[in-house]
Amino acid sequence: MTRPLIIGHRGAPGYRPEHTRSSYELAIQMGVDAVEPDVVVSRDGVLVIRHENELSTTTDVADRPEFADRRTTRRIDGLEHVGWFTEDFTWDELARLRCRERIPGIRPDSAAFDDEEPPLRLRDLLVLLDEHRAGGRDVIPVVEIKHATYFASQGWDLAALLDDELRAAGWRGRRVVIESFELTVLRQLRARVARADLVFLLEMEGAPVDQVAVLGSDARGYADWLRPDGVELLAAEVHGISLDKTVVLAPDADGRATGPAAVVAQAQERGLAVFAWTCRPENAFLIPEFRTGGLAEYGNWRGEWGVLRRAGLDGVFVDHPDLGVAYFA
Structure with missing residues (x-):
């Protein structure tokens, strides 16, 4: 069995605030094959690397009096959110912010690096990867497009921007993986970026917001896409699927893993690459069978990751790249 692609999920957020330069540098130093930036849009059309377009959970924006009047409410993907949003800031304004740990209660060691680094643009990460390539380390960007339908309603075409x-x-002819929970933007990218590997993100609950926007309650849910007929349709649309790890683990009512789930092999038999997200060692993120202490403590992560390893996945997203590289090797 060949080892899966090890993808530094937002860099190395087990050790540094996510999506910072030091987080990506550390992931590369620890030996990942790829890194995953999430991209959203600024008011002036810059692709900014943030997990969400709401900024207060991962930056110091709420502590900056000059931006107090930017606090507002947005309805995004059917839910109301209150806070500060990238689309209300120019890139020059966003660059004045400083990044913070998103879950300091779980990762206080990472929070020790709060307020040290500004956000990044996608172009900043691509330049960083070019620098490492020149030094002999070729690391693949796995770009997740966030909220494509929402941003389209604001007048932004994320496929065109990307x-x-x-x-x-200078990356258009090189290997890039692009992923999204929405098929519409992946279809748009297929017509534009011929060499990109397009990956559809899937979980057990909900439905793609782009399909809900058009079809309402008739939209095919993510669980429907995971069935054999859904996988068959996806094989004609994308190059791979990326599964919530819970799908692969397939826990029963008592929280015990029954996987690897059959969908992994079914998708691979149809020529799809299969990734899983996200491998994290803390009890807060493990299914019940593998929890052994407090939420911030490491549980039996090897037991949980063992199920994922037996699945024969093509790629895994990890928050602690050193653990992921060592374990899945």
Whole structure:
């Protein structure tokens, strides 16, 4: 069995605030094959690396009096959110912010690095990867497009913005993986970025917001896409699927893993690459069978990851790259 692609999920957020330069640098130093930036949009059309377009959970924006009047309410993907949003800031304004640990109660060691680094643009990460490539480390970007339907309603075409960014950075002919929970933007990218590997993100609950926007309650849910007929349709649309690890673990009513789930092999038989997200060692993120203490303590993560390893996945997303590289090797 070949080892899966090890993807530094937002860099190395088990040790540094996510999506910071030091988080990505550490992931690369620890030996990942790829890193995953999430991209959203600024008011002036810059692709910014943030897990969400709401900023207060991962930056110091709420502590900055000059931006107090930017606090507002947005309805995004059917839910109301209150806070500060990237689309209300220019890139120059966003660059004045400083990043913070998103879950300090679980990761206080990472929170010790709060307020030290500014957010990054996608172009900043691509330049960083170019620097490492010149030094002999070729690391793949796995770009997740966030809230494509929402941003389209604000007048932004994320497929066009990403295509332009890859072209300007000299990455359009190189291997890039692009993922989204929405098929519409992946279809748009298929027509634009011929060499990109397109990956559809899937979980057990809910439905793609782009399909809900058009079809309402008739939209095919994520669970429907995971069935054999859904996988068959996806094989004609994308190059791979990326599964919530719970799908692969398939826990029973008592929280005990019954996987690996059959969908992994079914998808691979149809030519799809299969990734899983996200491998984390803390009890807060393990299914009940593998929890052994407090939420911030490491549980029996090897037991849980063992189920994922037996699944023969093509890629795994990890928050602690050193653990992921060592275990899945």
